[in-house]
Amino acid sequence: MADPSPSVGRPLPRSAARRLAFGRGRYADDLRFPGLLHLAFVRSPHAHARIVRIDPAPAIAAVPNARVFTGADIARVCGPWQASVDNLPTLVSPPQHIVAVDRAAWQGEPVAAVVAASRAEAEDAAAEVVVEWEPLPAAAIRDRTLDADAAPAHPELGGNLSYATLIRAGDPDAALAEAAHTVEGRFSFARHTGVPLEPRAVIADYDPGEGTLTVHGSHQAPWHQQDTLSRHLGIPEHLVRVVTPDIGGGFGIKLHIYGEEIAVSAVSRLLGRPVKYVADRMESFVSDVQARDQSVSARMGVDEDGGIRGLAVDALSSFGAYAAYGRPPVNEGMMTIMMTGGPYANGHYEGRLRIAFQNKPPSGMYRAVGQPIACAVTEQLVDWAADAAGIDPVDMRRRNYWTDEACPLTTPGGIGIRRLSLGRCLDRLVAMMDYGALRAEQAALRRNGVHRGIGVATFLEMTSIGPERYGPAGAHVSTQDGATVRLEPSGAVRCVTSVVEIGQGTHAALAQIVADCLGTAPQHVAVVGGDTALTPYGGGAWASRGLTIGGEAAWRAAQGLRQNILELAGSILQADPAGLDLAGGAVCDRATREARITLAEIGRIGHFRHDTLPPGVQPELAVTRHYVPDAVPFALANGVQGSSLEVDTETGEVRLLDHWVVEDCGRIVNPLLVEEQIRGGVVQGIGGALFEECCYDGEGQMLNASFADYLVPMAAEMPDIHVGHVETPLEGTALGAKGAGEAGTVGAPAAVLLAVNDAIRPLGAQVSSLPVTPESVLTAIAAARA
Amino acid sequence: MKAPRFSYVRPESLGSALELLAEHGDEARILAGVQSLMPTLNMRLSEPRLLIDINRIDALKGISFEDGTVRIGALARHAELLASPLVAEHLPLIAAAMPHVAHVAVRNRGTFGGSIALADPAAELPACAVALDATFVLASLRGRRTVPARSFFHGLYETALAEDELLVEARIPALAAGYRSSFLEFARRHGDFALAGVCCHAHVDGAVLSDVRLACFGSEDRPLFAGAASAAAEGRAWSGDVKQAVKAALGGDLDPIGSFHASAATRLHLAQVLTGRALDRMVRAG
Structure with missing residues (x-):
């Protein structure tokens, strides 16, 4: 007997976690294929260089079973592509070869693919491929890429500027000039990358008999891959199948199309054999998309009483050598200028953006895309303004939030807001932090020379971005998701979804949604996905869309199946379906709640005993539905984060003490999953705040391409992360769920930055570059003393 | 990241290890806890022809105390040092340093001798040995010699070890009365x-x-x-x-x-x- 109470909203553990803990995870690299060849890439050691000559002969001499494919060889089956956005005609973007031809534009760009019987032999052979290089000057320092004498990242473009735009609302110049207090800062956000624990992996198997291409890989958007493989390799789309087994994290890194993955498929096609490539960690650091990497100058003006009068930001963003192909590539910078100032009532705004090329790995989406930058800039300005106006930072925020009466509205940055819950989130956060007591403790400790800091940061989180963004851009990216829900003969249920499970647990939440619709328990619902040949078409896993879009599709499919079950039960029971309901694993009388026939009996009759049904009854025990967000262009979640930390002013060490998050992601389907997302997101945000940075020298050589030197956040340094919820269901959907996957990452860098500056303010010091390092803290303190 | 080809040999005695070292010299590398060696090989930063696995050699193992001196065998694992009552009592400096040596998984395999012989400039144990005036015992077919820690470390990953020598053990004076x-x-x-x-x-x-x-x-x-x-x-x-x-x-x-x-x-x-x-x-x- 199933539990009759709804499972949506309950903290149910996910079954997949148990499977993974049992060591039964099956990742791409675990899969076995007869006749498999292994591929390794020869990569450019230079950030920018002409390829004079490639000689594969020594590689073949060293490893006779090896084959070497140069960029020119690959280009014969798959030409270059070019990032473009239909509705941004001024975007400048050079063609990019799958494997470099004639010129490499970043250190790590593939210049030849080498296949052999094992990965070790492929690496042995790759090490012997002779490439004669003619090094070129590299554009490698972000803030100088637009200088007149800067080296061009691509000589044929005549300059490094790829895109520039301006958002203006009201009269920001006058508003800033008239403000009682003006605060300003120049911020820097380091380049970083997403480092999923499982690297990118692909096994391509072209079957020359049927002309089919089957690709198993670690990817967040298998349909996007299917589309790209079909178009660029000229294989009809119905003959291309992409399968995603277990995936060890993505964070946006794996939603992009990479030349490596296409090259592996091209080589499989040329050889007619399965070919595998798994990026090793050092390759990942020089070939996974990189993100952030902006400098932002910003200015805010406030009244005597702290009311925000105007705001202006000027952002210089970086693409690397190429904008990632296939999706609108300008988002990191656009999100910065669209989201800055977002939570606060203000009519005078200017957001200026320039995006420039550098000779570094291509740029792409990484968890929270641009929003952590917007949040950190906004919140630091608000803190500085509060200080200038002599107002407590919490009060400052409360008096400047958009009011309920002002909603719905569109912010000067262009963000449509239906309804926010910032005041309630802030109240909840202040209570959770015991803010007054923390401030008192801070003051007491400061008298003993202990420098504690408190940061409170408000964030908006744009989730489940819909067709408005991708359609007009001409991106071959589906913003809908689909689900098939099917009743099995035993009364158990299967849900086949387009939502890709990348470790976030969405499939477990889908089981809860389907179970509730069908009056059964989640353990009787199996969810499968990750195969473009077998599941409904969809988007995959990105932009925190799993439940908002995929959940809504599953809800609709389950509702359809529910109706079909009730109609079939009506014919069996000779009852009016309108008087029937589903509960406790059975069809029951809607009024009396008395069980009339079990789901198992419906399944048995519906599948095996058609002979007993009245003529003309066609049991439809599987229903497919798709859902495309139509009510709003995106689901806007919001919340507030708090950070408490201590700065050792002699060593520059920042010790995190506590972190709090109150988030409103609409209806919570499973609090365990939401809180895992929040905590994981906060940890990644702290990574950006204190640790992560792709360090380059002036010639574009990455200096820290290993886990020994690229510092990801580790458990020992993390504070306890306390999570609270406010639930404002998303309007216009049945479920009311908004995304929750990026909230932690959006707000944590700001909370930590503010807390550091709060701690060192008595010394007259401040930092405005992320990550904050011991050295940058020491430098700031020394500068204040000087 | 796959290591280049190499040969592997696992001698059962110190004598045969020293014979192998004498024969292969710089083309051989000692394999102990492999916490530094393996990444080096996989990143192809080092391409030795032969790896000599010393893990079976009992003469290199253990921690003991005699006549005011603690002897730490080259094969003593970091985890052994961390748990050792002898180290805690007689070498409190090393006991204090051990929790900072990497992480549990590394400490379970990594060895004292490996850390000393690699001479990573950021490693804790070489510095402890210098502060405590440790003496290292080096062996080769030519015989044994002792080198004070202060003159053992020559530079970045460079030590007094000759190509045919193996670090056997360290001898470290135990904490004397009045010392901290x-x-x-x-x-x-x-x-x-x-x-x-x-x-x-x-x-x-x-x-x-x-x-x-x-x-x-x-x-x-x-x-x-x-x-x-x-x-x-x-x-x-x-x-x-x-x-x-x-x-x-x-x-x-x-x-x-x-x-x-x-x-x-x-x-x-x-x-x-x-x-x-x-x-x-x-x-x-x-």
């Missing part, structure tokens, strides 16, 4: 290679320090005995002035190497702060 130790390091994350670190060992009588031995690591190309800083504290009662003198002298002892993690100036500053704090703690510990 103190250890501090500063790393971006726990378990990372330190940006700066200091090992202090001295006789403490009230606040008066003597036989002061300060060894710094993480900031130079090798663990460094800080002679001037040690002398600045020698025979003096610990005070704010002495602390300033020690820090100033350290500026003469050290010539740190900067990197993207921290500049030379920052590393020197950190070494000075840590040394002051470590000596504060050591004196207070009474």
Whole structure:
């Protein structure tokens, strides 16, 4: 007997976690294929260089079973592509070869693919491929890429500027000039990358008999891959199948199309054999998309009483050598200028953006895309303004939030807001932090020379971005998701979804949604996905869309199946379906709640005993539905984060003490999953705040391409992360769920930055570059003393 | 990342290990806990022809105490040192350093001898050995010799070990009456290679320090005995002035190497702060 109470909203553990803990995870690299060849890439050691000559002969001499494919060889089956956005005609973007031809534009760009019987032999052979290089000057320092004498990242473009735009609302110049207090800062956000624990992996198997291409890989958007493989390799789309087994994290890194993955498929096609490539960690650091990497100058003006009068930001963003192909590539910078100032009532705004090329790995989406930058800039300005106006930072925020009466509205940055819950989130956060007591403790400790800091940061989180963004851009990216829900003969249920499970647990939440619709328990619902040949078409896993879009599709499919079950039960029971309901694993009388026939009996009759049904009854025990967000262009979640930390002013060490998050992601389907997302997101945000940075020298050589030197956040340094919820269901959907996957990452860098500056303010010091390092803290303190 | 081709041999005795070393010299590498060797091979930073696995050689194992000296076999795992009552009682400096040596998984396999022989400039144990005036026993077919820790470390990954020599054990004087130790390091994350670190060992009588031995690591190309800083504290009662003198002298002892993690100036500053704090703690510990 199933539990009759709804499972949506309950903290149910996910079954997949148990499977993974049992060591039964099956990742791409675990899969076995007869006749498999292994591929390794020869990569450019230079950030920018002409390829004079490639000689594969020594590689073949060293490893006779090896084959070497140069960029020119690959280009014969798959030409270059070019990032473009239909509705941004001024975007400048050079063609990019799958494997470099004639010129490499970043250190790590593939210049030849080498296949052999094992990965070790492929690496042995790759090490012997002779490439004669003619090094070129590299554009490698972000803030100088637009200088007149800067080296061009691509000589044929005549300059490094790829895109520039301006958002203006009201009269920001006058508003800033008239403000009682003006605060300003120049911020820097380091380049970083997403480092999923499982690297990118692909096994391509072209079957020359049927002309089919089957690709198993670690990817967040298998349909996007299917589309790209079909178009660029000229294989009809119905003959291309992409399968995603277990995936060890993505964070946006794996939603992009990479030349490596296409090259592996091209080589499989040329050889007619399965070919595998798994990026090793050092390759990942020089070939996974990189993100952030902006400098932002910003200015805010406030009244005597702290009311925000105007705001202006000027952002210089970086693409690397190429904008990632296939999706609108300008988002990191656009999100910065669209989201800055977002939570606060203000009519005078200017957001200026320039995006420039550098000779570094291509740029792409990484968890929270641009929003952590917007949040950190906004919140630091608000803190500085509060200080200038002599107002407590919490009060400052409360008096400047958009009011309920002002909603719905569109912010000067262009963000449509239906309804926010910032005041309630802030109240909840202040209570959770015991803010007054923390401030008192801070003051007491400061008298003993202990420098504690408190940061409170408000964030908006744009989730489940819909067709408005991708359609007009001409991106071959589906913003809908689909689900098939099917009743099995035993009364158990299967849900086949387009939502890709990348470790976030969405499939477990889908089981809860389907179970509730069908009056059964989640353990009787199996969810499968990750195969473009077998599941409904969809988007995959990105932009925190799993439940908002995929959940809504599953809800609709389950509702359809529910109706079909009730109609079939009506014919069996000779009852009016309108008087029937589903509960406790059975069809029951809607009024009396008395069980009339079990789901198992419906399944048995519906599948095996058609002979007993009245003529003309066609049991439809599987229903497919798709859902495309139509009510709003995106689901806007919001919340507030708090950070408490201590700065050792002699060593520059920042010790995190506590972190709090109150988030409103609409209806919570499973609090365990939401809180895992929040905590994981906060940890990644702290990574950006204190640790992560792709360090380059002036010639574009990455200096820290290993886990020994690229510092990801580790458990020992993390504070306890306390999570609270406010639930404002998303309007216009049945479920009311908004995304929750990026909230932690959006707000944590700001909370930590503010807390550091709060701690060192008595010394007259401040930092405005992320990550904050011991050295940058020491430098700031020394500068204040000087 | 796959290692290049190599041959592998696992001798059962010290004698056969030394024969192999004598035969293959620089083309061979010793395989002990493989926590540093394996990444080096997989990144193809090193391409030895032969790996000599010494894990079966009992003569290289164990920790023992005799006549005021602790003997640590080259194959003693970090985890053994961490759990050893002998180390805790007689070598409190090493006991204090061990939790900072990487992480549990690394400590379970990594060996004392491996850390000493690799001579990573940011490693904790070589600096402890310098501060404690350890002696290393090196063996080859030519015979055995002992080398004091202070003259063992020659530079970045460079030591007194000849191509045919194997580090057998360290002999470290046990903590004598009236002596104290103190250890501090500063790393971006726990378990990372330190940006700066200091090992202090001295006789403490009230606040008066003597036989002061300060060894710094993480900031130079090798663990460094800080002679001037040690002398600045020698025979003096610990005070704010002495602390300033020690820090100033350290500026003469050290010539740190900067990197993207921290500049030379920052590393020197950190070494000075840590040394002051470590000596504060050591004196207070009474």
